[in-house]
Amino acid sequence: MRKARIAIVGVGLAATPHALALNDLRDEVEVVGVLGRSRERLESFARQYDFPLGESFEAMLKDPGVDAILVLTPPHTHLDLVLQAAAAGKHVLLEKPLDISTQRAERLVQVCRNADVRLGVVFQNRFRPAVQRLAALVQDGSLGPLAYAGLDLRWWRPQSYYDEPGRGTYARDGGGVLMTQAIHSLDLLTWLAGDVSSVTGATATTLSHAMEAEDFASAALRFESGAAGYVLATTAAFPGFPERIELVGQKGTAVLEGGALRVTFQDGSTDEFHDSSSSGFGAKPMAFSHTTHRDLIRDFCAAIREGREPAIVGDDALRVQRLIERITLRHGDPS
Missing domain, CATH: 3.40.50.720 (NAD(P)-binding Rossmann-like Domain)
Known part of the structure; x- marks a missing residue:
């Protein structure tokens, strides 16, 4: 080769x-x-x-x-x-x-x-083992049609992170927490739940940071499938927590938190899977496996x-x- x-x-x-x-x-x-x-x-x-x-x-x-x-x-x-x-x-x-x-x-x-x-x-x-396991459950219909899908990303970045010239500006980065941090989880959310038909969003720069773009964002979503959805993303949540994606279907609920996946089905069965994935959700942005x-x-x-x-x-x-x-x-x- x-x-x-x-x-x-x-x-x-x-x-x-x-x-x-x-x-x-x-x-x-x-x-x-x-x-x-x-x-x-x-x-x-x-x-x-x-x-x-x-x-x-x-x-x-x-x-x-x-x-x-x-x-x-x-x-x-x-x-x-x-x-x-x-x-x-x-x-x-x-x-x-x-x-x-x-x-x-x-x-x-x-x-x-x-x-x-x-x-x-x-x-x-997308290459995380827990994510691929969840994707397989969505694709084979195990969860059933989705009622709603949500993303909760509560990360932390100290002010020193944003003191680097250009970081968190529109001219260099194009935005704040959504473009730089939450974009990975938003990719997973739309990959798993599908395209979004309507959005009502709000953003803010909190008192935790001096920066141009947003360090807090929230949104109510409606997916093209008819499922409801939500997004909450911030880098102001000290000391930082693993991101959480929740898919609620008519046959069961899947919660992916960092590298831990738990699925609870309405028939009483459960499925759990853990990998060692991390996302650098705290003060050390690169604290994850390659x-x-x-x-x-x-x-x-x-x-x-x-x-x-x-x-x-x-x-x-x-x-x-x-x-x-x-x-x-x-x-x-x-x-």
């Missing part, structure tokens, strides 16, 4: 689990170069994970041996980088969100489609080899980003 050859752009906070995952996959994937804005951080990162330094982004794009670009830079940079990668015929694996606005995100997805390059999005939580990143990257590389779509594509991320826009009532392109 030929190794997939990937170049990395960005060595910030999100890069660590990707690097650990790529080292696990050395028999399947070759990292051909790493680029970053800070030379000191870049060299330290490359030494730590034994990755070669890249010459330049332009050189990566011109190298016929590079199959794909792994983009780990801040959201406001994504569109420009993906435009260049797609024009060069490179597949793209992109950290969430797609970009800072739905308009820019839609353009990004369309550009990859027009160029016939694969676009994968890093929603790694194994789901490994599984996501393996699937993306297999998609390149097999000429198929990866498990999570641009349209999946667009669905979540459109929902966030409807909750926050932020429309249009801020650029």
Whole structure:
């Protein structure tokens, strides 16, 4: 099996689990170069994970041996980088969100489609064993038609987290808790419960943080299936708690809390499943295993080899980003 050859752009906070995952996959994937804005951080990162330094982004794009670009830079940079990668015929694996606005995100997805390059999005939580078990129960009808579905994400970030320049701003991140933290769980909610037909949302910046965007959001939802729903998301809940997704069906109720799944059926039977997943819900954002990143990257590389779509594509991320826009009532392109 030929190794997939990937170049990395960005060595910030999100890069660590990707690097650990790529080292696990050395028999399947070759990292051909790493680029970053800070030379000191870049060299330290490359030494730590034994990755070669890249010459330049332009050189990566011109190298016929590079199959794909792994983009780990801040959201406001994504569109420009993906435009260049797609024009060069490179597949793209992109950290969430797609970009800072739905308009820019839609353009990004369309550009990859027009160029016939694969676009994968890093929603790694779909690869959690407990999530996959829950998805199987939904897909085989074990829960029955859903009455309602809800997401409760009560995380904590200290003010020092938001003191990093640009963090929690619309210009760099596109928003706050919804775009940066809850987006993963919103992806799971819409993947499991389906598209949303109506939204009544509210957002706020609490007294816990000095930041531009929201650190609190809530919404009442109606899904296209007719099921009701709700969202509550915050980074102001000290010391932070595992996120909770609840699916209430006509045959049973499933509660996924972190990596713990409990299903109670109306016939009296139960099903419990636990994995070691965590989400960095407290003061340490990267306090979670890299194994789901490994599984996501393996699937993306297999998609390149097999000429198929990866498990999570641009349209999946667009669905979540459109929902966030409807909750926050932020429309249009801020650029």
